[in-house]
Amino acid sequence: MNWKLAWIIVIVLPVMVACGQETKKTTATSTSKTTAEKTQTKKPKADPIAAGKRVYNTYCLTCHGQKGNMGASGAHDLTKTKLSLAESIxxxxxxxxxxxxxxxxxxxxxxxxxxxxxxxKVK
Ligand code: HEC
Known part of the structure; x- marks a missing residue:
């Protein structure tokens, strides 16, 4: 049982540290951060809001803006929309x-x- 855990630590940890080194210099603090992140991200949950944000920033931002109220090309203000979820869809x-x-x-x-x-939406 514990062997499994030991292997995960032996294999995953150096890989994560190596990845961190690629993007920025590893310091004592960033190494401990990596360890903390590892425990937090063990089971990534599917967060629909976070996923939606990624879609929005890719496809909708240009017209609706960061907060939904930019109104480029006459885009409706999403902070004032009266549409239901189904209608928005x-x-x-x-x-x-x-x-x-x-x-x-x-x-x-x-x-x-x-x-x-x-x-x-502003309530
Ligand atoms: C090309 C610019 C453009 C892009 C890109 C765009 N929109 Fe729009 N959006 C508009 C315009 C213009 C309207 C107003 C439509 C009309 O005149 O009926 C609108 C209206 C809406 C409405 C209806 C709001 C209301 O109260 O009537 C919603 C919801 C909406 N957009 C969501 C989105 C989402 C989510 C995305 C990304 C997937 C997106 N839009 C991408 C321009 C855009």
């Missing part, structure tokens, strides 16, 4: 007016980004 999927359809993202990513833009 419809607009994102099919597009509307000058907004292009985003069906290519697939249902899961569309749902994630729709949930993410809900966080812009």
């Amino acid at each position: 419809k607009v994102i999927t099919e597009g509307r007016g000058l907004m292009t359809p985003h069906k290519f993202l697939g249902e899961e990513k569309i749902k994630a980004v729709a949930k993410y833009i809900e966080t812009f």
Whole structure:
């Protein structure tokens, strides 16, 4: 039983330290950080908001802006939208007016980004 854990430490730790060295000089603090991160990221949870944020920053930011209220190309202010989650999903999927359809993202990513833009809403 404990052998498994020992092997994980022996194999994973040097790899993680090596990766850290590639991007920045490893100092005493960053090494201990790596160890802390290792314990935290053991089981990465699927976070729909984080996934939605990635989609948003890639495909939506140019028109809707960082906070959803930039309004480029006449994009509607997402902080003031009265659309429900289902209605937002419809607009994102099919597009509307000058907004292009985003069906290519697939249902899961569309749902994630729709949930993410809900966080812009000012209540
Ligand atoms: C080409 C610029 C552009 C891009 C890219 C874009 N939008 Fe839009 N968006 C618009 C415009 C313009 C409207 C207003 C549509 C209309 O006139 O009915 C709009 C409207 C919306 C609405 C409806 C808001 C309301 O209250 O009516 C939602 C929700 C929305 N966009 C979400 C998104 C998401 C999520 C993405 C990324 C997947 C995205 N948009 C990408 C331009 C864009």
